[in-house]
Amino acid sequence: YDLFARTVGKRSPLFGMQAWACGNLRCAEGRYEEALPLLGEALYVEVVKDGLSVSEMAKLVDQIMHSLHESTAEEANLEPIRRALNELIEDPRWDELEGTLELAVLSHKMALVYVAAR
Secondary structure (H helix, E strand, O other): OHHHHHHOOOOOHHHHHHHHHHHHHHHHOOOHHHHHHHHHHHHHHHHHOOOOOHHHHHHHHHHHHHHHHHOOOOOOOOHHHHHHHHHHHHOHHHHHOOOOHHHHHHHHHHHHHHHHOO
16 A cells, blocks of 8 residues: 555555455454545545546445445545545536436435534
């Protein structure tokens, strides 16, 4: 994770994949509080990369929702999640996405995560 952050930067898809893998590992170990910032970093990369992928963002948001539900710590670091969602809110590409049922479901889930991460 740190190696990718230093060498390719935190906006790189390579870093995003590594952050997601680290988040997956923490989830598998039941360490949901530690997974949340890593999943937020992965979501941020999905939001700032060249093309928005509804399916990839949906997978990440599902995992974030599950981690929030399973988390027992009140003090989990949710800043990366807030940063990703705030970036997406301001991104004009969001408005250009095709209005599908998948996008509607993603929007609903993102709204729930947004409220939970405040």
